[in-house]
Amino acid sequence: MAHPRPLQALLLATPDETEAQFYEAMQTADVERMMALWADDDEVACVHPQGPRLLGAHAIRAGFDEMFGRGGVDLRAVQVRRSVIGHCAVHQVLEQVRVATPEGPQTGHLIATNVYVKTPQGWRMLLHHASPGGARESHELGDAPSTLH
């Protein structure tokens, strides 16, 4: 009897699938789902906007634990530029984030670099580096100017 392919590999068959799951895990504040997307590699690295660089799975998990302790993040990828070099995929992503403020919901933009590597367990995240975007990104997307950055 043939062995079935691992579920994880089926779910992470392309960098885009892994990326979609990354943003879903952000929205649902699901640490386990988030951490299942990362490569089993000492060099994994994560930088949240205006945060320190988090190196290794332990530090990255602690960062998401802290972030998700405040709830999910209404974050989505709105514009993606893709480069695939063999078993490595580099995505330059414009992210849109919505947050509730005392003045009502605000929309802002972040600039993220996401790097994925192809492994026997599917395409997994090697790196996420996000930083605040600005007026140019809001303009690029045709949004009204936002003060959120």
Added chain:
Amino acid sequence: MAHPRPLQALLLATPDETEAQFYEAMQTADVERMMALWADDDEVACVHPQGPRLLGAHAIRAGFDEMFGRGGVDLRAVQVRRSVIGHCAVHQVLEQVRVATPEGPQTGHLIATNVYVKTPQGWRMLLHHASPGGARESHELGDAPSTLH
């Protein structure tokens, strides 16, 4: 008679060599040298700290023209984490920047992701994404706290 290898390929024989030249071009404000390091690829992308994302060689050159118009940047890589995936190299870099201020020279830290691709013209830059570091990065390097971030 054998054809000599192109000079550019000799000079960019490893991702580390390309990275060293990147920081030298920053210090010497040399736009031509800087642009010679980038891949001939529509997907090249560059994000300077707190700046917009610059997509394509034309926008990237304009960004360096503007930056170098104010002189060189005393920027160096002080801690590099490397991943090589076939013809793609991903460097997570802690950068140290020194700037003159009315209160004297100040040292700050930036967090950068540099991605290189191996081409017939050597290892070339595909992406540079830099954002401000903070107290944790200064502490990590054993520097005195700095207000530059």
